[in-house]
Amino acid sequence: MPTTVREFRSGTETPLTMLTAYDAPTAAACEAAGVDAILVGDSMGNATLGYDSTLPVTVDEVASRTGAVARATDEPLVIADMPFLSFGVDEAESLKNAGRMLKEEGAHAVKIESGSHTVELTERLADVGIPVMAHLGLTPQKVNQLGYSRQGTSQEAANEIARLAREHEDAGAFALVLEHVPANLAAGITDDLSIPTIGIGAGSDCDGQVLVANDVLGLGDHQPPFAAAFGDVRGEMERAVSGYVEAVEDGEFPAEEHSHVESDLDDLY
Numbered sequence: 153m154p155t156t157v158r159e160f161r162s163g164t165e166t167p168l169t170m171l172t173a174y175d176a177p178t179a180a181a182c183e184a185a186g187v188d189a190i191l192v193g194d195s196m197g198n199a200t201l202g203y204d205s206t207l208p209v210t211v212d213e214v215a216s217r218t219g220a221v222a223r224a225t226d227e228p229l230v231i232a233d234m235p236f237l238s239f240g241v242d243e244a245e246s247l248k249n250a251g252r253m254l255k256e257e258g259a260h261a262v263k264i265e266s267g268s269h270t271v272e273l274t275e276r277l278a279d280v281g282i283p284v285m286a287h288l289g290l291t292p293q294k295v296n297q298l299g300y301s302r303q304g305t306s307q308e309a310a311n312e313i314a315r316l317a318r319e320h321e322d323a324g325a326f327a328l329v330l331e332h333v334p335a336n337l338a339a340g341i342t343d344d345l346s347i348p349t350i351g352i353g354a355g356s357d358c359d360g361q362v363l364v365a366n367d368v369l370g371l372g373d374h375q376p377p378f379a380a381a382f383g384d385v386r387g388e389m390e391r392a393v394s395g396y397v398e399a400v401e402d403g404e405f406p407a408e409e410h411s412h413v414e415s416d417l418d419d420l421y
């Protein structure tokens with residue numbers, strides 16, 4: 153498994169796997185299951201913080217969860233997802249916010265939602281030693297312009313995504329997320345680039361795949377059409393909590409083995 157971005161590359165026999173995690177136990181489960189990279193996604197906004205988009209997520213929130221994920225794991229690459237307006241406004245601020253994820257929180261790399269405005273920033277970050285994962289196609293921080301719809305569906309839009317993909321590789325990005333784009337566009341970009349492409353709703357010809365952990369675990373209430381549940385963790389949580397509630401209400405918990413009596417104590421009343 154990769155512990156530096158140099159080992160996270162295309163052309164391997166099996167596709168690369170990436171999953172989001174926002175806490176230590178989920179990160180530990182990802183590591184135990186052999187996930188190659190963990191993305192501390194700004195999807196934490198809707199997945200765990202109760203917002204209806206990723207826009208309100210702060211640098212402090214991503215930083216604190218990145219620290220938790222990095223402390224809980226050794227092997228997987230840990231990538232911090234830079235939140236809305238934490239990059240791309242002011243260069244010094246972008247470098248400070250991204251650098252903090254590596255310097256203070258133990259991330260190995262950052263991801264930034266990309267566009268023509270992030271080519272120079274990607275180069276600058278890479279130059280100072282902050283590996284950048286680029287992200288094209290559906291970029292949820294642009295929900296107010298794009299909604300959550302498919303991207304790259306016209307020839308013109310597809311060409312633009314392919315051009316930006318090449319520009320970000322040339323700028324020094326170590327990998328590229330392609331979200332909600334046609335499988336044939338993602339396949340073409342994957343062929344063209346030498347850095348690994350990681351798809352989400354982008355078909356099976358990318359070098360790797362990423363999904364939001366809540367969707368994979370069966371923990372979410374609403375999941376995108378391209379996601380799949382491989383478990384029923386929400387059901388499992390409800391069963392465990394119901395068991396606890398019933399045991400307390402029936403007087404079965406706590407039992408003797410969960411309590412202790414000090415025979416030396418005097419009666420207090």
Ligand SMILES: Nc1nc(=O)c2c([nH]1)NC[C@@H]1CN(c3ccc(C(=O)N[C@@H](CCC(=O)O)C(=O)O)cc3)CN21
Pocket residue numbers: 195198199206292299300301302332363364366367372374375376377379
């Ligand atoms: N749990 C979760 N999973 C994700 O994959 C995810 C998040 N949260 N939060 C951030 C973004 C938002 N994403 C989404 C959310 C919804 C659709 C979706 O339902 N798309 C429909 C409707 C499009 C529309 O509104 O026009 C589609 O048919 O494409 C797609 C991606 C992907 N990301």
Ligand SMILES: CC(C)C(=O)C(=O)O
Pocket residue numbers: 172191192193194195196233329331352362363364
């Ligand atoms: C879905 C991935 C690519 C993401 O950006 C996130 O989880 O925030």
Ligand SMILES: [Mg+2]
Pocket residue numbers: 193194195206233292
């Ligand atoms: Mg994100």
